Each structure stands twice: as structure tokens, then as C-alpha cells.
Amino acid sequence: MPKWFGTDGLRGKAGQFPLDQSTVFKLGQALVHLLEDNYLKPVIIIGRDTRESGSWLEAALGRGIVSAGGEVNSAGVITTSAIAYLTREEKFSAGVVISASHNPFEDNGIKIFQTQGTKIPEEWEDYLEEKMMSLLSSPSPSASPSVSSGKENFSPKPENYYQDKYLAFLEASFAGCARDLKVVVDCAHGASVAYAPLVLSSLGFKVISMGCSPNGRNINFHCGSLYPQSLAQKVVNQQADLGIAYDGDADRAIWVDHQGRILNGDHTLFILARYFQKKKLLSSDKIVGTIMSNLGLEMALSKLNLKLVRAKVGDKYVLEAMLSEGSNLGGERSGHTIILDKCPTGDGILTSLKILEVMSNENASLSQLVSDYSEFPQRLINIPVKKKLDLNSLPEVQSILEEAQQALEGRGRLFIRYSGTEPLLRLLLESEEESLIELWGKRLQAVLKKVLN
Structure with a gap:
């Protein structure tokens, strides 16, 4: 298992290992070696979100790639999914996104896609770590991670080529007749700023934008998919039909209906599963969620004669399950x-x-589309931890978990895991009885905080 790579690539504080200039430079070199060892010409596309550290991280990575004989194509500020799409469509040997997704501006990260547009496998992450350690222990005197000379060796396409290609893909993906809908869009001061409002407006929707003034430090700050309350208020005040909240790299979206109610990724899966089923667009009767998906989703899909398959948390694990199950629709509660x-x-x-296609073609509001979907009460508790200790080796933790599992048996469920991207332990409680959630949430939180910190 990789030691530096988590569930979504490298992640950490910008400027600190492994996201310092020297290490990122070596990552660029290691990536070229990896591609060549897999008989691929090292032609790589790089994109980033709006964090102030993104430009120098891109420069350090790019210079590492070029110093090892690779070619870099910079797409500038662009969404994660755009890089995945462009990597596949433009036949790059790899695509790299510099982003920490929903995290604050001080953090950053590096996600790597292989030529099919999917994230690289763990075996490749292991290779990169070993190669980086080797390069860091014996630095080449002829190669410098200095970023002062910028992108002189980058191989760019015409200006806005990649942006225009992605926008064209988005427009072509809308298979509906746009109704006169008013949409409020919160771009989280992130990568979607130059894309989401533009494509929605071009399709005929009336767009009200917020979170569209990135300054390098305000990405995800009290806005976007983690903080949808301001969006909900604006939707109500503007009498809009829909609110959309993205995170910093726009790989997720959550919703607000016209009444100001916030809806999550489980609602998304229900709406799209039913619509795709009606349109005969589902490749199987299996929809892939995660262990965090609400029991209500499982029950609602069952009524449609569809089965919820639960993967580990992380969109790469969702994709793995989709491919193994022959499913073409999956996702996470987070959006x-x-x-x-x-x-x-x-x-x-x-x-x-x-x-929006479903709302337009079904002539229905978002609240109508989920009127026959109800969720079990659920509580997600995030507990900060200094170290990610093995929970199985902690008797006090095992004892309280067993007690909680027995209390919830047949009445709900409990799930516990460490975050793959942050120093957090995530505790999920779900039950039709909110009193059980409240009771065991407090008891578990108290014990876990004491033992783990």
C-alpha cells in the first residue's frame, strides 16, 4: 500500500513535504519513468484549481517532467473531471490535477489519471513513491526544482483549446429542451468559475452566480458544497428553481430545491437511476454507492427493482465497483x-x-423528483486525530463499538473509518430512531476523543 498517496492522490499542506518544490519536481521525473516503463510516450496534461499554490506546484511538476524528457501541456485553471476527460479524448499518456478538492486554500494535492481517464492504480502509486524516494536520496546535480523560468519548455495548444473542448463536451451532454428555469450556482471560488455559469447560460437557463471571485485564498471558504447554507438562502430570496453547489475542483455537486432544502449525492443517484431506467439507459440493475449511502436510498432503489452495491468510500473505489458490476451509474453521498x-x-x-435535463424533460421541480424518497436519520461525526491508530488494537474502542453495534442491531447501523485525505476519524450513525443516534453519538464520541487524542 502507498504511504504518501491517499484515497485521492497526494494531499497535504502546500510547501510542506510531500508538496514542497523539490519533492514535486521529483514526482514529475518519477512520472516520466513510470510512463516509459509502461511503454508510453510521456506526454502529459496538467490542470489546477484556483489555490495560490497551484501555479508554483504546476511549474515545479512541469519542470520535473521536462527535465526527464517528458512533454507538458498546461490546461491552466480547469476542473478535475475536465482533465480526466481530456486525458482520454486527447490520448495523453497521463493527466495531472493540482487540487485539494474541498479542502481549504492552505492545502493542495496532486491527482494522476492514466490514459483511459481513470485514476492510476495503487501499483503505480507504489512505483512513484519508490522512484521518488530514490531520486530524493540521490539528487541529480544537473536538475533543479527552481520554478523561476516558468513554462518555457511546455508545449501548449492554442489559447483556450482545452477549455473550449471541455465546454463543447458539456453542452453536447445535455439531452433536453431547456425550460425557463432560474438557477443559482455557487462555484466555491474554484475551478468551475469559468465553466459552470457559462455552459448553463449558453443552454438557456437563467443563471445567478455566487462564489465566482477567486483570489487564491478564498476557495471553499464558507461557500460551495461544504457550506450550502448561503446558497439555500439565496435560492429562496431569488425565488429560484434550483441551487447548485460545487467544491473547489468541481468533481462533486449538491443541490438546493426551490424551498431551500439541501439535497445530497444519494438524492442524485435516486433521481438519475429512475430517469435512466425510464429512458432505458442503465447498463445493469445495479447502482453503486458506498458504505456511507443512506439506507433510504437502498430501499428506494429496491422499489424500482434496482440493487444498491456498496463500495468503499472514494470515487476510485466506486468506479472499480461499477466496472466489476457492469454498472454505468454510481456515486457518493458527498456529491x-x-x-x-x-x-x-x-x-x-x-x-x-x-x-436539469430531468427537471426539464419531466417538467418537474427538484422537490417533486424526490417526493417519494425518504432518508433514515443519519449523523456523521468527524473526530480530529493526531495519529491514525489501529482501532482493532484498542480494547476500550472495541468494547464501546461492540456495545453500540448490539444496541443498533436490527434498528440501524454504525460505520467507522479514517478519512483518506484528512487527519479525521469519521463516525456514521444511522437509525429510524433519532434518540439512538443521539445517545450513541455522544457515548462513542466521548470515548474515541479520549482514546485517540
Whole structure:
């Protein structure tokens, strides 16, 4: 298993290992070696979100690639899913996104896609780590991670080529007749700023934008998919039909209906599963969610004679399950939705267009589309941890977990896991009885905080 790569690539504080200039430079070199060892010409596309660290990280990575004999094509500020799409369509040997998704601006990350537009496998991550360690232990005197000379060795396409190609893909993905709908879009001061409002307006929707003034430091700051409350208020105040909230790299989207109610990725899967089933667009009777997906979704899909398959948390695991089950629709409660016939990774803007397509073609409001879907009460508790200790080796933790499992048996469920991208332990409680959630949420939180910190 990789030691530096998590569920969504490298992630950490910009400027600190492994996201310092020297290490990222070596990653660029290691990536070229990886591609050549797999008989691929190292022609790579790079995109980034709006964080202030993105430009120098891109420059350090690009110079590492070029120093090892690779070619870099910069797409500038662009969404994660756009890079996945462009990697596949333009036949790059790899695509790289510099983004920390929903995290604050101080963080950044590096996600790598293989030529099919899917994230690289763990074996490739292992290779990169070993090669980086080797390069870091014996630095080449002829190669410098200095970023002062910028992109002189980059091989760019004409200006806006990649942006225009992605926008054309999005427009072509909308298979509906746009109704006169008013849509409020929160771009989280992130990568979707130059794309989502533009494509929605071009399709005929009346767009009200917010979170569209990135300054390098305000990405995800009290806005976007993690903070949809302001969006909900604006939807109500503007009497809009729909609110859409993206995160920093727009690989996820959540919704607000005309009443100000916030809806999540489980609602998305229900709406699209029923619509695709009606249109005979489903490749199987299996919809892929995760272990975090609400029991209500499982029951609602069952009524449609569809089965919910639960994968591990992380969109790469959702995709793995989709491929193994022959499914073309999957996603996470957090808002990542994979529509495999269109794109092999979560694309918040694409998902937005599909939700608007359903609303337009069904002549229905968002609240009407979920009127026969109800969720079990659920509580997600995030517990900060200094170290990710093995829970199985902690008797006090095992004891309280067993007690909670027995109390919830037949009445709900409990799930616990470490975050793959942050120093957090995530605790999920779900039951039809909210009193059980409240009771065990407090008890478990108290014990876990004490033992783990």
C-alpha cells in the first residue's frame, strides 16, 4: 500500500513535504519513468484549481517532467473531471490535477489519471513513491526544482483549446429542451468559475452566480458544497428553481430545491437511476454507492427493482465497483457522481446538466423528483486525530463499538473509518430512531476523543 498517496492522490499542506518544490519536481521525473516503463510516450496534461499554490506546484511538476524528457501541456485553471476527460479524448499518456478538492486554500494535492481517464492504480502509486524516494536520496546535480523560468519548455495548444473542448463536451451532454428555469450556482471560488455559469447560460437557463471571485485564498471558504447554507438562502430570496453547489475542483455537486432544502449525492443517484431506467439507459440493475449511502436510498432503489452495491468510500473505489458490476451509474453521498457513459470520474457540472435535463424533460421541480424518497436519520461525526491508530488494537474502542453495534442491531447501523485525505476519524450513525443516534453519538464520541487524542 502507498504511504504518501491517499484515497485521492497526494494531499497535504502546500510547501510542506510531500508538496514542497523539490519533492514535486521529483514526482514529475518519477512520472516520466513510470510512463516509459509502461511503454508510453510521456506526454502529459496538467490542470489546477484556483489555490495560490497551484501555479508554483504546476511549474515545479512541469519542470520535473521536462527535465526527464517528458512533454507538458498546461490546461491552466480547469476542473478535475475536465482533465480526466481530456486525458482520454486527447490520448495523453497521463493527466495531472493540482487540487485539494474541498479542502481549504492552505492545502493542495496532486491527482494522476492514466490514459483511459481513470485514476492510476495503487501499483503505480507504489512505483512513484519508490522512484521518488530514490531520486530524493540521490539528487541529480544537473536538475533543479527552481520554478523561476516558468513554462518555457511546455508545449501548449492554442489559447483556450482545452477549455473550449471541455465546454463543447458539456453542452453536447445535455439531452433536453431547456425550460425557463432560474438557477443559482455557487462555484466555491474554484475551478468551475469559468465553466459552470457559462455552459448553463449558453443552454438557456437563467443563471445567478455566487462564489465566482477567486483570489487564491478564498476557495471553499464558507461557500460551495461544504457550506450550502448561503446558497439555500439565496435560492429562496431569488425565488429560484434550483441551487447548485460545487467544491473547489468541481468533481462533486449538491443541490438546493426551490424551498431551500439541501439535497445530497444519494438524492442524485435516486433521481438519475429512475430517469435512466425510464429512458432505458442503465447498463445493469445495479447502482453503486458506498458504505456511507443512506439506507433510504437502498430501499428506494429496491422499489424500482434496482440493487444498491456498496463500495468503499472514494470515487476510485466506486468506479472499480461499477466496472466489476457492469454498472454505468454510481456515486457518493458527498456529491461525487459518476455517469460512466460520459466520463470515468465524478463531474459536478456534468451531473448538474443531467439533473436539469430531468427537471426539464419531466417538467418537474427538484422537490417533486424526490417526493417519494425518504432518508433514515443519519449523523456523521468527524473526530480530529493526531495519529491514525489501529482501532482493532484498542480494547476500550472495541468494547464501546461492540456495545453500540448490539444496541443498533436490527434498528440501524454504525460505520467507522479514517478519512483518506484528512487527519479525521469519521463516525456514521444511522437509525429510524433519532434518540439512538443521539445517545450513541455522544457515548462513542466521548470515548474515541479520549482514546485517540
